[in-house]
Amino acid sequence: MKKAVICGGSIGGLFAAAALRKSGWQVDVYERTEIELSGRGAGIVTHDVLINALKALDITTDNLGVFVKDRTAYDKNGNELMRLPFPQVVTSWDRIHSLLRASHPDQHHHLGRAAIGYRQGHNKAVAILDDKTEIEADLVIGADGFGSNIRAQMLPEIKSLSSGYVVWRALANEADLSREVQNDVFKTFGFFVPTGSQIIGYPIAGFGNDLREGHRRYNFVWYIGVEQDELKDMLTDEKGNYHSVSIPPPLVRDDVMSRFTDTAHKTLPANFAEILEKSEMPFFAPIYDHHSPIMGKGNVGLVGDAACVARPHVGMGVTKAACDALSLADSLKKFSIISDALAAYSEERVAASARAHYRARDLGATIFVDPEGGNEDGSRNPNLHEIVSTTATIVN
Ligand SMILES: Cc1cc2nc3c(=O)[nH]c(=O)nc-3n(C[C@H](O)[C@H](O)[C@H](O)COP(=O)(O)OP(=O)(O)OC[C@H]3O[C@@H](n4cnc5c(N)ncnc54)[C@H](O)[C@@H]3O)c2cc1C
Secondary structure, three states: OOEEEEEOOOHHHHHHHHHHHHOOOEEEEEEOOOOOOOOOOOEEEOOHHHHHHHHHOOOOOOOOOEEEEEEEEEOOOOOEEEEEEEEEEEEEHHHHHHHHHHHOOHHHEEEOOOEEEEEEOOOOEEEEEOOOOEEEEOEEEEOOOOOOHHHHHHOOOOOOEEEEEEEEEEEEEHHHOOHHHHHOHHHOEEEEOOOOEEEEEEEEOEHHHEOOOOOOEEEEEEEEEOOHHHHHHHOEOOOOOEOOOOOOHHHOOHHHHHHHHHHHHHHOOHHHHHHHHOEOOOEEEEEEEEEOOOOEEOOEEEOHHHOEEOOHHHOOHHHHHHHHHHHHHHHHHHOOOHHHHHHHHHHHHHHHHHHHHHHHHHHHHHHHOOOOOOOOOOOOOOOHHHHHHHOOOOOO
16 A cells, blocks of 8 residues: 655645545645644635535535625625626635545544655655654655745745735624625625725635524635735734734734724725624735745655645635645556656646636736726726636636
8 A cells, every 4th residue: 555644734635635545545644733723714615626526535515615696796885886697605614624634534644743844765755744753655745835844845946925915804693794784795705896905705604514594604805905014014913023924813913903994994885894893803814825836756746735825816725725636646546656646747737726826816916906097986996897707716
C-alpha cells in the first residue's frame, strides 16, 4: 500500500486525503491546529463541479446548503438595479469541512502537528514536523494554506501579494431580521457595488447545518479598499503589536471597529445596514493572493491555497481544492513513477488555477473603477452586469 503524508487538515488536505484513500493509499493528515477545526470561515458558494467531486468521493451532497434562485443588485436607496435568474446552492465552510472530516478515519488524523519542511529522498519524501519528527512516505503533500511551509521550501521566490483591500465578514441570524429584509434581500444573492467597495451576501444554513426557514443565517461580505498605512494600523492591536498577515478578531481595536461602523452607516443601503447591525461581531482579513508555477516536484505535491490563492470573488477556493485532489489521484493512477504523476498533475492544475487566479484579480479590480459622475450610490457601476453575472461562478 502506498503511503501519503498530508500537511494541513483543512478542506484542501481532506479532499486530497479522500481522493487518495479512494485509490487505495494509506493517508495520514498532520494539522497544525490542536483542536478540531470548526466554525471557521462562513459562506461557500457551490458549483456543479464541487458537487460532482463530493459524489465521486462517495460523500453525501444531501442537505448541502441553501438554494437561491436569483441574484439582485441594489442601489443605496435599496432599489433593485438588476435581477438575474441564477440558481445556485450556497453552503458553509463548516458543512463542507465536517463532511470531509467525517470521511477521514480518526486514527489517521493528527492534530497539533505542524510541518516545517521536507526532504526529498530516493523515490520517497520525508515530512519534517516542528518537534523534529520525520515521517517518510511515497508522497508528501503541502495542503498548509496560503502561508505554506512546504511551498516556501519548494518555491521560495513565491510570495503572497496584498491586493489593496480587505474583506469584512459577518453573519446575521434570519430570525433577528425584519420581515422586510427576510422577504427580500435574505432570499437572494445580493450585491451593492459603489466605487471603492463591493458588498455581496447570501443565505446559508444556521448552526448545526439547520436549513429550516427562520433558522438560517445571512452571510455578509464587504470588500473595502485600504491604503497600506491604514491597513498597518488596522492590524495593530491595543498593545501596539502589529500582526503582519491577519489579526485575531478579539484583538481588533475598538476605534477600528467604530470607524468600520461609521463607514457602514454612511455607505450601506438600509437592507444591508440592518443585516450588519444585527450580525455577531464582524471580522476582517486582508486579501492576498499568489500563484505557483509548479504544483509538484519529486515526491512532493501542493494542493489548494498552498499552491494558488484565487481571491474570493470567484468563489473557487473549495472547488479548486477539490479539483486538485481529483486530478492528483487521477495522475497517480496513470503514472507508476510519482514524480511523473506530479509533473502531469502540475501541468493540468497550474493552468486551471491560473485561470481562476486572474479572473479573480479582474473582478477585484472592478472595486476601484470610478466612472465620470461618480458612483457613490452604486447605480452607475460600469461593471455591474459583469460583477453580478460572474462573481462566484465556475472558471474553467
Ligand atoms: C472571504 C472569503 C470568502 C470565500 N468564499 C469562498 C467561496 O465562496 N467558495 C470557495 O470555494 N472558497 C471560498 N473561499 C476560500 C476557501 O475558504 C479556501 O480557498 C479553501 O478552504 C482552501 O483550503 P485549503 O485547505 O487549501 O487552505 P486553508 O483553509 O488555509 O487550510 C490550511 C490548513 O493547514 C493548516 N496548516 C498551516 N500551516 C501548517 C503547517 N505548517 N503544518 C500543518 N498544518 C498547517 C492550517 O491550520 C489549516 O487548517 C473564501 C475565502 C475567503 C477569505
